[in-house]
Amino acid sequence: MxxxxxxLLAAGLLSTTMASAQTSAxxxxxSSPIAFAIHGGAGTILKSxxxxxxxxxxxxxxxxxxxxxYAILQRGGSAVDAVEAAxxxxxxxxxxxxxxxxxATSAGTFELDxxxxxxxxxxxxxxxxxKHIKNPISLAKLVMQHSPHxxxxxxxxxxxxxxxxxxxxxxxxxRTETRWHQYxxxxxSVAGTxxxxxxxxxxxxxxxxxxxxxxxxREGHLAAGTSTGGTAFKRWGRVGDSPIIGAGTYAxxxxxxxxxxxxxxxxxxxxxxxxDICKRVEYLHESIDSAATYVVMRKLVAQHGDGxxxxxxxxxxxxxxxxxxxxxxxxxxxxxxPVAELYK
Amino acid sequence: MxxxxxxLLAAGLLSTTMASAQTSAxxxxxSSPIAFAIHGGAGTILKSxxxxxxxxxxxxxxxxxxxxxYAILQRGGSAVDAVEAAxxxxxxxxxxxxxxxxxATSAGTFELDxxxxxxxxxxxxxxxxxKHIKNPISLAKLVMQHSPHxxxxxxxxxxxxxxxxxxxxxxxxxRTETRWHQYxxxxxSVAGTxxxxxxxxxxxxxxxxxxxxxxxxREGHLAAGTSTGGTAFKRWGRVGDSPIIGAGTYAxxxxxxxxxxxxxxxxxxxxxxxxDICKRVEYLHESIDSAATYVVMRKLVAQHGDGxxxxxxxxxxxxxxxxxxxxxxxxxxxxxxPVAELYK
Numbered sequence: 001m002x003x004x005x006x007x008l009l010a011a012g013l014l015s016t017t018m019a020s021a022q023t024s025a026x027x028x029x030x031s032s033p034i035a036f037a038i039h040g041g042a043g044t045i046l047k048s049x050x051x052x053x054x055x056x057x058x059x060x061x062x063x064x065x066x067x068x069x070y071a072i073l074q075r076g077g078s079a080v081d082a083v084e085a086a087x088x089x090x091x092x093x094x095x096x097x098x099x100x101x102x103x104a105t106s107a108g109t110f111e112l113d114x115x116x117x118x119x120x121x122x123x124x125x126x127x128x129x130x131k132h133i134k135n136p137i138s139l140a141k142l143v144m145q146h147s148p149h150x151x152x153x154x155x156x157x158x159x160x161x162x163x164x165x166x167x168x169x170x171x172x173x174x175r176t177e178t179r180w181h182q183y184x185x186x187x188x189s190v191a192g193t194x195x196x197x198x199x200x201x202x203x204x205x206x207x208x209x210x211x212x213x214x215x216x217x218r219e220g221h222l223a224a225g226t227s228t229g230g231t232a233f234k235r236w237g238r239v240g241d242s243p244i245i246g247a248g249t250y251a252x253x254x255x256x257x258x259x260x261x262x263x264x265x266x267x268x269x270x271x272x273x274x275x276d277i278c279k280r281v282e283y284l285h286e287s288i289d290s291a292a293t294y295v296v297m298r299k300l301v302a303q304h305g306d307g308x309x310x311x312x313x314x315x316x317x318x319x320x321x322x323x324x325x326x327x328x329x330x331x332x333x334x335x336x337x338p339v340a341e342l343y344k
Numbered sequence: 345m346x347x348x349x350x351x352l353l354a355a356g357l358l359s360t361t362m363a364s365a366q367t368s369a370x371x372x373x374x375s376s377p378i379a380f381a382i383h384g385g386a387g388t389i390l391k392s393x394x395x396x397x398x399x400x401x402x403x404x405x406x407x408x409x410x411x412x413x414y415a416i417l418q419r420g421g422s423a424v425d426a427v428e429a430a431x432x433x434x435x436x437x438x439x440x441x442x443x444x445x446x447x448a449t450s451a452g453t454f455e456l457d458x459x460x461x462x463x464x465x466x467x468x469x470x471x472x473x474x475k476h477i478k479n480p481i482s483l484a485k486l487v488m489q490h491s492p493h494x495x496x497x498x499x500x501x502x503x504x505x506x507x508x509x510x511x512x513x514x515x516x517x518x519r520t521e522t523r524w525h526q527y528x529x530x531x532x533s534v535a536g537t538x539x540x541x542x543x544x545x546x547x548x549x550x551x552x553x554x555x556x557x558x559x560x561x562r563e564g565h566l567a568a569g570t571s572t573g574g575t576a577f578k579r580w581g582r583v584g585d586s587p588i589i590g591a592g593t594y595a596x597x598x599x600x601x602x603x604x605x606x607x608x609x610x611x612x613x614x615x616x617x618x619x620d621i622c623k624r625v626e627y628l629h630e631s632i633d634s635a636a637t638y639v640v641m642r643k644l645v646a647q648h649g650d651g652x653x654x655x656x657x658x659x660x661x662x663x664x665x666x667x668x669x670x671x672x673x674x675x676x677x678x679x680x681x682p683v684a685e686l687y688k
Binding site: 246 | 613624
């Protein structure tokens with residue numbers, strides 16, 4: 001057990017009233033509530049480092065994704081469709097590390113991963129190592145619905161994509177000036193040409209820019225989805241937790257739980273974070289607050305695993321704990337209004 | 345809940361005394377028992393369809409893998425090293441669907457996946473979509489021990505492999521005459537050129553030929569590993585449960601549980617089978633027998649998810665339930681002797 005873990009225990013930081021574990025009431029008082037929540041990545045997100053313009057872009061992206069997904073639920077659409085639609089908005093925005101605006105690998109290329117899961121059937125679709133798919137979350141959904149498989153990777157996944165008529169783009173489509181500046185900084189710093197102080201450049205701050213969504217539809221079905229460009233300067237071929245069913249993404253009506261994660265993916269894989277939260281709810285009868293908070297703030301913190309999750313239970317209760325400086329996140333409140341947050 | 349699930353419940357088929365859930369006592373009565381078990385795939389494995397020569401090859405391979413892994417544990421080696429060594433034996437044998445002897449994809453190529461996990465640290469390594477790595481399990485171990493990542497796929501994983509000096513081979517190395525005959529049959533039957541009766545050819549029987557191992561070493565550490573050529577005629581780029589930490593492979597000293605799975609990978613991913621068994625042991629305080637048997641014989645059967653697992657607890661108790669006609673499997677008995685089984 002690490003010193004940091006003991007300190008957290010001693011400081012009593014782990015109550016469910018913690019600032020970082022924001023919750024929302026179910027958005028409807030009917031017998032079939034709908035609920036929707038998203039995240040846009042966790043990491044060193046500090047107000048002092050954010051420009052008003054940058055913050056406005058992030059808030060606008062989160063708000064558009066929330067309203068897009070929620071509108072689908074309001075008109076009786078499925079949780080799966082709401083999750084996909086919201087994540088497409090975040091993939092298309094250059095301000096989030098998924099789809100356009102993804103971070104580059106150490107080789108200067110872009111490799112994207114995504115997963116989606118339908119809690120009502122346990123069906124899931126997952127894709128990794130994509131280079132030419134504009135919206136990876138939609139390919140994940142096609143794998144789930146139109147193939148006998150759960151996970152497809154690399155060129156094989158892209159060949160399947162062609163057979164489905166999905167939008168393809170050149171790899172350079174994903175490149176944005178801000179991310180490329182970040183890549184060049186990292187490349188040069190690895191090559192030893194940059195002074196150490198350059199590490200403080202906000203453009204190369206440590207941020208795990210995955211995006212994700214969880215939803216509860218009028219049928220009472222839960223769904224979860226996640227999409228990412230991975231970690232900045234990751235080694236070519238590395239896959240994080242986002243497309244791993246059970247690690248970065250999980251949804252199960254039977255468990256009464258849906259989770260999408262963001263953070264240092266390796267820790268989320270080793271701890272099977274999304275499934276662990278759902279199993280705590282199902283087997284230990286913990287509330288979604290307690291389960292998600294325990295895994296993120298105790299288990300992961302004890303291992304120095306940075307990140308956060310959004311989690312929802314079968315009543316539409318949302319919790320969004322994170323152990324980093326900030327996490328882009330949002331939910332629809334009890335009045336149907338989108339609420340977007342960035343900091344602690 | 346499906347009709348079949350209800351019937352199974354009613355029929356009381358799920359007691360832990362079932363024939364397919366064989367167990368072994370811990371192999372040592374000391375305070376630090378060591379234990380070792382393996383599998384070589386589950387599926388339509390019937391004595392009536394097996395030639396004496398084929399059965400002898402399978403038994404010889406299982407026995408060699410068991411004695412190789414167990415010898416490492418006996419001389420104080422780690423559970424991780426024992427798992428790797430045994431799986432290398434099965435990968436090198438042409439009679440198992442991993443490494444040499446792997447089944448072909450629908451494109452006539454060979455794509456291999458593997459994973460290994462150290463229960464003492466929760467460190468894990470996973471590789472998928474390999475085409476030129478002679479022993480995928482050893483690359484998974486290198487990813488675990490010599491990279492910051494857990495999972496690496498495709499060409500990127502192979503570039504990392506080169507940097508580690510691991511043995512590489514041409515893709516054709518994995519091809520064997522028996523598997524190629526099977527591939528040609530499947531290709532021709534898809535093309536409609538074969539009569540339906542040809543489906544009964546033993547060479548194209550339905551078998552999920554993953555291999556795997558679980559171990560407990562003198563330090564009390566658990567480990568698990570799995571390696572596969574995937575399902576026969578799988579679509580190019582498809583990844584099953586074997587390399588998915590939590591689905592086909594999981595080990596955790598904290599849970600007191602190590603699991604390696606074989607079967608229709610998609611069901612094992614959706615149900616996070618290996619992690620679910622470990623969470624049932626940890627959270628519900630079920631025995632390893634009860635947990636593994638429940639997941640394989642109830643959850644998976646209810647969903648028509650074919651396959652089996654080998655699972656071990658922190659005392660070295662082994663259980664090997666499967667819901668198929670047979671499963672190649674083995675363990676070291678209380679006297680240190682290898683026991684290999686093929687059928688129900």
